[in-house]
Amino acid sequence: MSKKILITGGAGFIGYHLTKHLLDSESNIELVLVDNLQRGRRDEDFQLLLNDRRVKFLALDLTLPDSYKELGGKYEHVYHLAAVNGTKAFYEMPHEVLRINTLSLAYMLEWFQKENKDGKFCFTASNEAYAGGLIAFNQLRIPTPEHVPLVIEDTYNPRWSYAATKLIGELFVINYAKMYNFRALLVRPHNFYGPRAGYGGHVIPDFCERIAEKTDLFPIYGGDDTRTFCYIEDAVRAMKMLMDSKETDKQSIETVNIGGTEEIVIKDLAEKMFQVIGWRPQSLDIKNGPPGSVKRRLADITKLKKLTGWTEKVSLDEGLKITYEWYRFHPASKT
Numbered sequence: 664m665s666k667k668i669l670i671t672g673g674a675g676f677i678g679y680h681l682t683k684h685l686l687d688s689e690s691n692i693e694l695v696l697v698d699n700l701q702r703g704r705r706d707e708d709f710q711l712l713l714n715d716r717r718v719k720f721l722a723l724d725l726t727l728p729d730s731y732k733e734l735g736g737k738y739e740h741v742y743h744l745a746a747v748n749g750t751k752a753f754y755e756m757p758h759e760v761l762r763i764n765t766l767s768l769a770y771m772l773e774w775f776q777k778e779n780k781d782g783k784f785c786f787t788a789s790n791e792a793y794a795g796g797l798i799a800f801n802q803l804r805i806p807t808p809e810h811v812p813l814v815i816e817d818t819y820n821p822r823w824s825y826a827a828t829k830l831i832g833e834l835f836v837i838n839y840a841k842m843y844n845f846r847a848l849l850v851r852p853h854n855f856y857g858p859r860a861g862y863g864g865h866v867i868p869d870f871c872e873r874i875a876e877k878t879d880l881f882p883i884y885g886g887d888d889t890r891t892f893c894y895i896e897d898a899v900r901a902m903k904m905l906m907d908s909k910e911t912d913k914q915s916i917e918t919v920n921i922g923g924t925e926e927i928v929i930k931d932l933a934e935k936m937f938q939v940i941g942w943r944p945q946s947l948d949i950k951n952g953p954p955g956s957v958k959r960r961l962a963d964i965t966k967l968k969k970l971t972g973w974t975e976k977v978s979l980d981e982g983l984k985i986t987y988e989w990y991r992f993h994p995a996s997k998t
């Protein structure tokens with residue numbers, strides 16, 4: 664019998680690459696992808712995946728209860744990635760971020776506990792949910808392990824709308840899994856990047872676009888902040904390894920960081936990209952990040968390595984080159 668897997672948010676950035684990785688690494692597989700195409704695109708790349716007979720696509724809005732009748736059940740793995748994501752959305756429509764992310768997760772978990780008793784549920788949480796601790800209390804263990812307080816630094820700053828959905832999301836998943844006795848994995852992605860990561864609101868795609876357009880007086884927001892980045896193929900490989908790992912089933916619920924190890928200051932990231940790509944603007948416009956922007960983020964990935972033996976394969980230089988090439992041929996104006 665084939666392994667049945669559901670990916671919500673399947674047309675989005677992580678969903679697309681995860682689907683590709685699963686199709687490349689498993690032959691006997693039945694994949695159902697769900698997306699309302701609010702952000703994900705039915706573009707050429709995605710259409711290629713849909714041409715594979717192992718894949719079925721359902722265009723559904725997961726905030727609507729009727730959508731769940733279409734999903735069936737008895738999935739071995741469910742990756743719940745669907746959410747409104749991207750910093751721009753946090754500021755422009757925080758009420759929708761709150762409504763969509765929370766409502767869809769609550770319906771999802773109700774459906775999951777009824778239709779997938781033996782399945783394993785993966786929720787993509789976020790480092791945003793703990794990052795506020797550094798601003799609020801000026802302290803955070805660096806590298807940051809999984810068990811730290813989750814903090815909403817300022818309820819009046821719309822930026823934290825998304826973090827709040829991930830904070831409550833973790834509580835939803837942990838308590839549903841305990842109550843209904845199913846296996847669950849909470850992954851905390853730390854800045855995944857790569858081709859097809861969307862437009863507007865993520866630093867590397869934004870830099871790629873500005874470099875492709877040869878924007879002089881090159882704006883860099885939060886230039887002194889530091890981040891790590893994890894190339895998307897490494898990231899989805901880690902997600903699959905965690906879902907397949909019997910080690911993660913021992914506790915029945917696990918929270919695990921996924922991220923890169925090379926910490927880099929944002930203005931140095933820009934310099935690295937100029938060097939890798941071979942073009943540099945004459946002048947830079949280095950600005951502060953918006954209020955609530957977090958100075959430093961570095962995940963402790965000891966747990967991920969211990970549970971799965973995962974290591975990064977794609978260097979930052981290599982990943983940036985591939986990502987830039989993709990954005991060069993797929994500018995936002997053509998989507």
Ligand SMILES: NC(=O)c1ccc[n+]([C@@H]2O[C@H](COP(=O)([O-])OP(=O)(O)OC[C@H]3O[C@@H](n4cnc5c(N)ncnc54)[C@H](O)[C@@H]3O)[C@@H](O)[C@H]2O)c1
Binds near residue numbers: 744789851852
């Ligand atoms: N990319 C990262 O580095 C990162 C970091 C932290 C957390 N995450 C989380 O990982 C998940 C996937 O992120 P991504 O980068 O692929 O984002 P994405 O925006 O590319 O993908 C999310 C997908 O969900 C879909 N969606 C939104 N609302 C929906 C609804 N009501 N019904 C059905 N589909 C809906 C969107 O159309 C989109 O295709 C999200 O939960 C995100 O919060 C990602």
